[in-house]
Amino acid sequence: MAAALLADALRRRGLQRSVLIDSAGTHASQPGHPADGRARQVCARERISLSRSRARQVTEADFNRFDYILAADTSCLDWLRASAPPACRAGLSLLGDWAEDGTVGDIPDPYYGSLAGFEDVLVLLRRALDGFLPQLAQRIAQTSRGG
Template identity: 40%
Template sequence: MKTRTAILFVCMGNICRSPTAEGVFRARAQAAGLDLDIDSAGTHAYHIGNPPDARSTRHAAARGYDLSIQRARKVAAEDFERFDYLLAMDHDNLEILLRACPAQHRHKVRLFMEFASHSDSEVVPDPYYGGANGFDLVLDYIEDAADGLLAVLRKGN
């Protein structure tokens, strides 16, 4: 019997946005005293087994988040059963998740930025091909949405 709320953060390759979200959310959940099952995955198998992008790791570390133990993996069919929330970083990955998701679990699949309250973007943009400021923007958005998700979880929704 499952007792902990389980959250999966999802982007394309699981090396920039979703591992950053996992690391930020894990740190904030622990600081809030919440015992959660937190993971991340990609919709594509480009980087399976690889650590997060060095730029993501470096920018996260500058804000006190450790991504070093994470390794990329692809979303698996059993994730739709295991997780209570499957949170996509953008519309493309949301659509991929929805296409793969069994009907009885579709209510679990959402955009992560739905939980943000201070950012005006619906998505966490992919910083992979951009400059350093893109990784800081990703962290800003993720911290905002993480705080919103924590507030929802504290209320028991």
């Protein structure tokens, strides 16, 4: 959900072609499978498609392919830090820490809950991404200027 929400926010700002966005988990129990139907339903209400989203696990290449890897919760962030190669290019951080009011923290995995859990996570993701977007936009601007 986070990757699709970020892609949508960048599209609305005309920045979608400046960034490679992907989604991966620290553990992918069903690699290649589409997003959970409840996630698709919640995002569809926002006119955001998850039709291209497929489950996959973070790979070693991801640590040098991306500038940022944002973890949903502390246990995922710990896993990423332990798995990152020594010369990791990507900045690793907790997505919820980007929220402007600083109150998001860990974003729960709604998989074992109800549709309402996915709705709640959507709200948390939006708050966190709203805080992350200015940093990303600044990075895009610096890169486009050659800095």
